[in-house]
Amino acid sequence: MNHLQLRPPTMADVARLAGVSHQTVSRVLGDHPNVREATRAKVLHAIEEMGYRRNSSARALATRRTRTLGVVSANTTLYGPASTLFALEEAARAEGYTVSTVSLRKLVVETLSEALDHLSEGGVEGVIALAPQRSAAEALAELRHPFPVVAVGTGSGAEIPSVNVDQQLGARLATGHLLAAGHRTVWHLAGPEDWQEAVDRTVGWRSALEAVGVEPPTPLRGDWSPLSGYRAGQELAGWVGRGLTAVFVANDQMALGVLRALREAGVRTPQDVAVVGFDDIPESEYFAPPLTTVRQDFAAVGQRSISLLLDLIEGRSPSGTQGIFIEPQLVVRASTFPHGPQSGDALD
Amino acid sequence: MNHLQLRPPTMADVARLAGVSHQTVSRVLGDHPNVREATRAKVLHAIEEMGYRRNSSARALATRRTRTLGVVSANTTLYGPASTLFALEEAARAEGYTVSTVSLRKLVVETLSEALDHLSEGGVEGVIALAPQRSAAEALAELRHPFPVVAVGTGSGAEIPSVNVDQQLGARLATGHLLAAGHRTVWHLAGPEDWQEAVDRTVGWRSALEAVGVEPPTPLRGDWSPLSGYRAGQELAGWVGRGLTAVFVANDQMALGVLRALREAGVRTPQDVAVVGFDDIPESEYFAPPLTTVRQDFAAVGQRSISLLLDLIEGRSPSGTQGIFIEPQLVVRASTFPHGPQSGDALD
DNA sequence: GAGGTCATTGTGAGCGCTAACAATTCCCAG
DNA sequence: CTGGGAATTGTTAGCGCTCACAATGACCTC
Numbered sequence: 001m002n003h004l005q006l007r008p009p010t011m012a013d014v015a016r017l018a019g020v021s022h023q024t025v026s027r028v029l030g031d032h033p034n035v036r037e038a039t040r041a042k043v044l045h046a047i048e049e050m051g052y053r054r055n056s057s058a059r060a061l062a063t064r065r066t067r068t069l070g071v072v073s074a075n076t077t078l079y080g081p082a083s084t085l086f087a088l089e090e091a092a093r094a095e096g097y098t099v100s101t102v103s104l105r106k107l108v109v110e111t112l113s114e115a116l117d118h119l120s121e122g123g124v125e126g127v128i129a130l131a132p133q134r135s136a137a138e139a140l141a142e143l144r145h146p147f148p149v150v151a152v153g154t155g156s157g158a159e160i161p162s163v164n165v166d167q168q169l170g171a172r173l174a175t176g177h178l179l180a181a182g183h184r185t186v187w188h189l190a191g192p193e194d195w196q197e198a199v200d201r202t203v204g205w206r207s208a209l210e211a212v213g214v215e216p217p218t219p220l221r222g223d224w225s226p227l228s229g230y231r232a233g234q235e236l237a238g239w240v241g242r243g244l245t246a247v248f249v250a251n252d253q254m255a256l257g258v259l260r261a262l263r264e265a266g267v268r269t270p271q272d273v274a275v276v277g278f279d280d281i282p283e284s285e286y287f288a289p290p291l292t293t294v295r296q297d298f299a300a301v302g303q304r305s306i307s308l309l310l311d312l313i314e315g316r317s318p319s320g321t322q323g324i325f326i327e328p329q330l331v332v333r334a335s336t337f338p339h340g341p342q343s344g345d346a347l348d
Numbered sequence: 349m350n351h352l353q354l355r356p357p358t359m360a361d362v363a364r365l366a367g368v369s370h371q372t373v374s375r376v377l378g379d380h381p382n383v384r385e386a387t388r389a390k391v392l393h394a395i396e397e398m399g400y401r402r403n404s405s406a407r408a409l410a411t412r413r414t415r416t417l418g419v420v421s422a423n424t425t426l427y428g429p430a431s432t433l434f435a436l437e438e439a440a441r442a443e444g445y446t447v448s449t450v451s452l453r454k455l456v457v458e459t460l461s462e463a464l465d466h467l468s469e470g471g472v473e474g475v476i477a478l479a480p481q482r483s484a485a486e487a488l489a490e491l492r493h494p495f496p497v498v499a500v501g502t503g504s505g506a507e508i509p510s511v512n513v514d515q516q517l518g519a520r521l522a523t524g525h526l527l528a529a530g531h532r533t534v535w536h537l538a539g540p541e542d543w544q545e546a547v548d549r550t551v552g553w554r555s556a557l558e559a560v561g562v563e564p565p566t567p568l569r570g571d572w573s574p575l576s577g578y579r580a581g582q583e584l585a586g587w588v589g590r591g592l593t594a595v596f597v598a599n600d601q602m603a604l605g606v607l608r609a610l611r612e613a614g615v616r617t618p619q620d621v622a623v624v625g626f627d628d629i630p631e632s633e634y635f636a637p638p639l640t641t642v643r644q645d646f647a648a649v650g651q652r653s654i655s656l657l658l659d660l661i662e663g664r665s666p667s668g669t670q671g672i673f674i675e676p677q678l679v680v681r682a683s684t685f686p687h688g689p690q691s692g693d694a695l696d
Numbered sequence: 697g698a699g700g701t702c703a704t705t706g707t708g709a710g711c712g713c714t715a716a717c718a719a720t721t722c723c724c725a726g
Numbered sequence: 727c728t729g730g731g732a733a734t735t736g737t738t739a740g741c742g743c744t745c746a747c748a749a750t751g752a753c754c755t756c
Contacts, residue, residue: 008494010741010742010743011742011743012742012743020705020706021705021706021707022706022742022743023705023706023707023744023745024704024705024706026743026744026745027704027705030744033703034702034703034704034705035704035705036703036704036705039704039705051492051494053468053469053494054469054742054743055409055471055741055742055743056414056469056470056471057405057406057408057409057414057471057741057742057743058405058409058711058741058742058743058744059742059743059744060405060408060711060743061403061405061406061409061711061712061713061741061742061743061744062710062711062742062743062744062745063711063743063744063745064711066404066405068448068470076430076433076434077427077430077431077434077630079425082424082425082430083425085424085449085451086424086425086451089449089450089451090451093450093466098448098466098467098469098470099448099449100416100446100447100448100449101433101437101447101448101449102437102441103433103434103437103438118441118446119446120401121401121402121404121446122404122416122446123403123404123405144399146356146399146401225630226630226631226633226634227633227634229634230634253630253631253634256631256634257634259636260634260636263636282573282574282601283574283601283604283631285574285575286574286575286577286578286601286604286605286608288607288608288611288636358711358712358713359712359713360712360713368735368736369735369736369737370712370713370736371714371715371735371736371737372734372735372736374713374714374715375734375735378714381733382732382733382734382735383734383735384733384734384735387734387735402712402713403711403712403713405711405712405713406711406712406713406714406741407712407713407714408713408741409711409712409713409714409741409742409743410712410713410714410715410740410741411713411714411715411741412741
């Protein structure tokens with residue numbers, strides 16, 4: 001608690017104490033090679049003694065580099081965005097960058113524009129936008145900004161550089177898993193149409209069915225929430241005994257609602273109906289029964305996004321601007337084991 | 349995508365185009381009163397035409413104000429920290445500040461020190477530390493920093509300004525609710541000892557029991573995870589029929605594990621054992637059965653924290669430095685209704 | 697020991713902005 | 727009209743740092 005209001009020491013102050021010029025202090029701080037060891041020691045000692053810290057504003061002004069990146073996101077309390085945010089910050093910090101975040105309630109042109117303005121005022125060199133809604137992707141493409149922007153989760157259609165998890169692949173893995181377990185067909189509870197991820201998951205599900213010559217049932221639609229899953233689950237329960245034995249739900253939270261509705265309707269999971277989710281949120285393993293789901297590698301998304309953005313900032317030609325896709329992974333648990341134990345996985 | 353590498357226009361450029369001095373441009377941007385309307389219009393037009401944006405570094409250097417706050421946190425993918433983070437950013441932005449975040453994997457002296465250094469390099473004017481672990485609180489008190497720091501979640505014992513949810517009150521609400529429902533005693537699954545929140549919840553639980561003259565059973569201990577809840581649940585199941593009819597679990601994730609273990613042991617909730625959690629994560633409403641829990645007002649925590657920190661920065665004497673406490677709220681659901689419906693709450 | 701090279705250090709000029717003060721213009725009372 | 731005060735605008739210094747270049751000194755070669 002020694003944040004006295006005294007003017008903090010400047011490089012010139014340190015230089016005076018060390019008996020050198022301010023430029024030599026700058027060289028020591030910048031790890032310049034041509035500084036005599038004795039001089040360096042003197043300077044470091046003076047820095048230590050005065051508790052000197054380089055003024056970032058002055059530095060940024062002189063170098064024209066703020067070493068700050070911005071992140072725009074909505075729904076940051078959800079597991080996916082929160083994980084991505086975490087990975088982004090960690091990756092950026094490893095590269096010596098600071099991250100400024102703007103969390104929106106809704107991601108539309110207006111709020112997005114304000115967010116970019118705010119970040120721009122803050123002097124960011126580039127921005128990562130978590131823009132899973134298609135409207136957000138379109139808004140991004142429209143907006144003018146004086147810095148590069150990388151989108152996360154916009155899918156392949158986007159006109160800006162993007163990093164994604166391969167949602168279609170994930171959906172094919174989930175659906176294929178159910179087909180391989182002997183189910184004749186797989187029903188689908190989709191996410192909101194406006195979300196690219198939801199669309200891609202539906203596309204993957206459909207293509208997996210069509211690949212084995214099965215006509216896909218009409219998908220139901222939810223809004224990601226457990227409540228919407230619960231309602232869809234009630235509807236699905238009505239189809240049990242009429243060809244419904246397996247459901248691919250577009251996310252784990254809705255799957256939670258589906259599980260509850262099925263249970264209440266007297267439908268057993270997985271004996272009567274097998275359920276697969278998507279996301280692998282930490283709770284999924286403890287659902288009743290534990291949920292088979294698709295895990296996304298958010299850490300990889302974060303790292304690739306940062307490295308792509310830095311390529312853009314540095315003017316390097318990025319490796320794959322056309323859209324980077326990261327492979328998801330199927331996690332099999334009891335909700336798709338007709339005869340397996342209800343417990344036991346990952347306990348011990 | 350027009351981030352050309354041309355040098356962006358400066359205030360002087362705008363001034364030249366508008367036929368005024370750079371200072372007049374500065375006045376227009378700063379909403380100074382004494383600028384003639386015609387002049388203001390000319391300047392604004394020139395700004396618009398050149399797409400001018402004020403250089404934040406230069407501004408910060410001249411004013412000695414970066415208008416940037418830092419946030420340090422661990423476990424940012426958990427619901428609580430993520431919600432607080434969201435609220436903090438929103439509150440800060442409303443006050444015209446930008447927020448830089450550092451997300452740590454572990455909050456110990458070393459990482460905390462690095463985080464503060466990193467933020468300091470980034471030029472923050474103050475920092476909010478989400479420091480629910482007692483070790484983190486101690487580390488904070490030790491560390492030197494050239495800016496004010498506000499802690500969140502450190503409880504009353506801390507030696508630095510802090511904002512908290514009143515965990516003891518929350519625990520008393522939960523325990524009292526169970527006692528009022530007719531339970532003779534209430535067992536407790538506590539969180540990790542190192543967490544102040546866990547300690548406070550245990551204290552509140554104990555005091556509620558002692559207030560009605562009940563000797564508290566020995567609490568079990570978990571690590572917040574569903575797995576640890578599952579294991580504790582197995583142990584708790586063994587006490588059913590020997591006086592155990594109600595459990596207060598220190599968070600919802602562990603409660604999820606407890607519910608699963610009880611179910612597997614053939615123990616019915618809430619008929620045989622009533623369960624209360626803490627946090628009210630979005631999934632709690634869809635657990636089997638829906639979970640009675642304690643909701644924390646993270647938005648209020650965020651707002652109070654920012655306003656306290658800004659008081660400190662501006663040198664105003666803050667209203668209540670001794671620790672701000674925010675009231676939590678009990679949310680009653682089916683896990684504590686001996687005879688109520690298992691579903692039905694908040695559906696419709 | 698003169699000349700040249702390299703390592704090391706210092707000097708001066710900004711980076712783009714705001715604050716303080718000086719200068720100019722405007723307006724109206726006298 | 728004309729003086730004086732207020733309104734409006736301009737001028738001059740930095741803010742603390744890095745960059746480009748100049749200057750110094752050490753060391754080596756012939």
